[in-house]
Amino acid sequence: MSWGCTSAPSGSGAASDASPTDAKAVQFVDAAGVEHTFDRPVKKAAIQYSGSGGAFITMSALFGREVHEHISGMDPGLEQYRADMWKTFVAGVPELADIPRIGSVGKDFDLEGVIASDAEAVILPLDQRATASESVEPKLRAAGIAVVYIDFHDQTKEGHVKSVRNLGAMFGKQERAEQVVQFYLEHRERVEQRVNELLKTHERPLVYMEVAADGPGKFGNSYNNSYMWGAIAHEAGATSVGEGVLENYGQIDPERLLKADPQKIVLTGSYWPKSPESVRMGFEADPARARELASAYFQQRSGWDGLSAWKRTQSAGEGAGEVYLIHHGLARDVYDCASYEFLAQVCFPDELADLDPTATLRSFYEKFLPYEFSGLWFYRL
Structure with missing residues (x-):
């Protein structure tokens, strides 16, 4: 696939890195031990656990004011369970309010909507793997959408650093990711x-x-x-x-x-x-x-x-x-x-x-x- 991924088990503003649309292959192993290779940095991804434990804050740190341009869909957790945070974040980036809601894995995840969207990947916390691997993951992969796992829940330095660096690699934002890591x-x-x-x-x-x-x-x-x-x-x-x-x-x-x-x-x-x-x-x-x-x-x-x-x-x-x-x-x-x-x-x-x-x-x-x-x-x- 031209943008795609092959997988095998195993503040302010945008960063100075190259645009995610620049053609440069990226490769990394995610928190589930799956190796991902993209022909170029991913432009858009769907996310889960937006309230905490997911990719939202890291993506905000990587992309700054343009973060909304790189989220094709998100769960309602941030809006429902972090109401004051959502209000403040929308004040800073009003376009966040227009991002489609795709539900939550294991509950009301809009699989068809995600497949029909412009998502090139779905970023899931490792905590959701047991549920996702038996339900939405095979169908997403079959549709050519990568499923990338991150892990902030384990609270280890290694898990945090690996997740941030992987997202930086995935989106072509390695330099910005390294600043966050440091x-x-x-x-x-x-x-x-x-x-x-x-x-x-x-x-x-x-x-x-x-x-x-x-x-x-x-x-x-x-x-x-x-x-x-x-x-x-x-x-x-x-x-x-x-x-x-x-x-x-x-x-x-x-x-x-x-x-x-x-x-x-x-x-x-x-x-x-x-x-x-x-x-x-x-x-x-x-x-x-x-x-x-x-x-x-x-x-x-x-x-x-x-x-x-x-x-x-x-x-x-x-x-x-x-x-x-x-x-x-x-x-x-x-x-x-x-x-x-x-x-x-x-x-x-x-x-x-x-x-x-x-x-x-x-x-x-x-x-x-x-x-x-x-x-x-x-x-x-």
């Missing part, structure tokens, strides 16, 4: 080195993390030490309450949590319009409201008012407690190096007080993204 490694490795030194003389604190998406009345997911937020927290110096209890993620038994009495509690928030009691973080958040919503978890849940982390938070001055908030969209993506900084501060607040995760996130936006940074992304009660 930013990511600089911040993440700095945290890694300092935490490793601290762990020589300090114990890992026991940390409970929960996705605070539904308010105090319903327990959200937590994590073990090796998946998503739990993996970030573990590398940042913590041990998760979910380790040895959860297989990747799930709800912690309330009695088990009370018995564990974690030293630190981290709630992840976002803007979930259908859940007014959820913890609000992001572009439209403010500290007073975030604190109010987070405090309700301890005031309304049985036994939570006796947790040590909450008692220390009540007795400490504002910004000195042991309850922390972070935006849920800041994991499993290329700018989660800022999340490593914040969670390292959660574990070692005095020793790592000089880190500034908000400044790191702002810098990423200013250097690479065509969207204006604002809001509340990290907070200590």
Whole structure:
């Protein structure tokens, strides 16, 4: 095929790289171990997991203001589950609103629509492979559309770097991709080195993390030490309450949590319009409201008012407690190096007080993204 792919198992603005339409063959091995060879850089691709864990933010960093020109279709996740982010991103790139919605793999994926579109590839997170390989992948490949897997979910440096570099190669944006990679490694490795030194003389604190998406009345997911937020927290110096209890993620038994009495509690928030009691973080958040919503978890849940982390938070001055908030969209993506900084501060607040995760996130936006940074992304009660 003239543009095509052969596969075998095995901020601001656009970058200075050559246009994706320039004829130059590219080759790489994706996160699933599949080798891809394109006769020229891909011009358009359909994407999944736009809210986080997919290609959207990396593509925005690679293409800047012209990112919409390279997305043939996308899932509705960003718009549905990151409402404030979507609003801000559309303000920066209004054409994003016109990109066709193609549903989600395993749910309502518009296979016929994607095949009929000008997509040359579909970019999927590795988490979707089990479902996609038995459903849409064979049909996409048969139609001449490449299926490329990326992996930000594993939260390893290797997975992040490989995914960014592969997307850079795929779109002919290698130079820009390398700039993104170097930013990511600089911040993440700095945290890694300092935490490793601290762990020589300090114990890992026991940390409970929960996705605070539904308010105090319903327990959200937590994590073990090796998946998503739990993996970030573990590398940042913590041990998760979910380790040895959860297989990747799930709800912690309330009695088990009370018995564990974690030293630190981290709630992840976002803007979930259908859940007014959820913890609000992001572009439209403010500290007073975030604190109010987070405090309700301890005031309304049985036994939570006796947790040590909450008692220390009540007795400490504002910004000195042991309850922390972070935006849920800041994991499993290329700018989660800022999340490593914040969670390292959660574990070692005095020793790592000089880190500034908000400044790191702002810098990423200013250097690479065509969207204006604002809001509340990290907070200590």
